[in-house]
C-alpha cells in the first residue's frame with residue numbers, strides 16, 4: 171500500500187518553503203502604487219477583487235494578471251490618486267477590497283437564503 | 296455588515312437573487328444588481344472549489360475483465376458519492392493526524408463481482424459496498440431501478456475484486472471532485488448589449504431560438520437606440536448537480552468558500568494573527584490606518600523579499616557589489 175502513496179507524493183508539487191509569504195509586494199513599490207503577488211489564486215478572486223478595488227474612490231487604477239498559466243500566482247496592481255496617497259496606501263486599498271468583497275458575499279448569502287426559503291414555501295416544501 | 300456597502304450601492308440596490316426553478320438535481324437562479332466579475336467568481340467557485348468526496352485510491356486484487364486496471368480506477372473515481380454536509384463529517388487527508396488515511400479522512404468502499412452465468416453481467420455503482428458506519432460516501436443512485444452508474448461488464452468467469460479509498464478534495468485538483476456537471480451562465484438574452492453577433496443565413500431572429508431566460512427580460516423595442524453605456528446587470532445560472540450534493544447546498548457552499556478564500560488572503564496579508572482579535576479591519580484612513588504589517592515586514596517601507604532592506608535584491612547589487620558571480624574567489 172505504501173507504494174501507492176509514495177508514487178502520489180512524487181506527483182505532488184514540492185512543499186512551500188517555510189516562512190514564505192502568501193502575499194508579497196513585487197519590486198518597484200512606491201508610496202501611491204504597488205503590485206502584489208498572491209499565491210494559489212486565479213481569475214476567481216482576481217477579477218472580482220479588481221472590480222471591488224476599482225470601486226474605491228481613492229483608487230486610480232487596479233488591474234490583475236496571471237503571468238503564466240503553469241505558475242499558480244496572481245499579480246494585482248494598485249495605484250492611488252496622488253491626492254489620497256497620504257491616507258490610503260496600496261495595501262490599505264487591497265485590504266478594503268477584500269473586506270468589501272466579503273460584505274458583498276454576506277449580502278448575497280442573506281439574499282440567497284431568503285430567496286430559497288420563499289421558493290420552498292411557494293412549492294409547499 | 297459595515298456602512299461601506301450601503302454607501303457604495305445604496306441600501307435599495309444591493310444584489311438580488313431570484314430562484315426560477317429548482318429540484319434535487321438542478322436550480323435556475325437569476326443574480327441581479329451585481330457585477331459580471333462577482334457572478335463569474337460565484338460560478339467558478341461552484342465548479343472548482345467546493346469539497347466533495349471521491350474515490351482516490353484503488354487497490355486491485357483481481358481484475359480479469361476486459362477493462363484495464365487504470366481505466367477501471369478512473370471510472371471509479373468519477374462515480375458521484377454522497378457528500379452532503381461533508382465539512383462536518385470528513386477532514387482532508389493532508390490535515391489529518393494519521394499516516395496515510397483513516398476513518399476521519401476517508402471512506403472505504405469494496406467491490407466484489409464475479410460473473411458465473413452465460414449472460415454477461417453488468418457491474419453497477421450499487422455493487423460498491425461502503426464501510427460500515429460511514430456517514431458519507433455512499434454511491435449516488437438516482438435511477439428508478441436503483442442501479443447507479445455502470446462500472447464494467449463481465450463475461451462468464453471474469454472477476455473484479457478491489458478496495459477503494461475515497462477522500463475529500465476539490466475539483467481544482469481533479470474534476471472528479473466537482474459537485475456540478477455544469478453551471479450554465481448567461482446574461483443579456485436579447486443581446487441588447489451586442490456582446491455577441493449571431494451568424495445567420497437570412498434572418499438571425501428567425502434562425503436562433505430564444506434563450507430559456509429570454510422572457511425574463513424585456514425584448515428590445517422597435518427602433519430602440521443602442522445604449523453604449525449599458526453593462527450586464529442580471530446573470531442567469533443553471534446549477535446542475537452530479538448528485539453528490541443538493542443544488543441548494545452547492546450554492547451555499549459556493550458563497551461560503553468564496554468568503555473563506557477572502558479570509559485566507561486577508562490572513563496572508565495580515566501575517567496570520569491580526570484578524571481574530573480586532574474582529575475585522577479598519578478602513579483606510581480611519582485612525583491613521585496603520586495595519587500591523589506582519590506579513591510584509593512591519594513598519595515603514597515594508598520589507599519585501601525582493602529587497603528594500605538596505606537595497607539588496609536577489610539580483611545582486613547592494614551586497615557591497617558582490618554578486619552571485621562574485622568578485623571574490625573567481626575574479
Ligand SMILES: [Zn+2]
Nearest residue numbers: 391393397400
Ligand atoms: Zn486520517
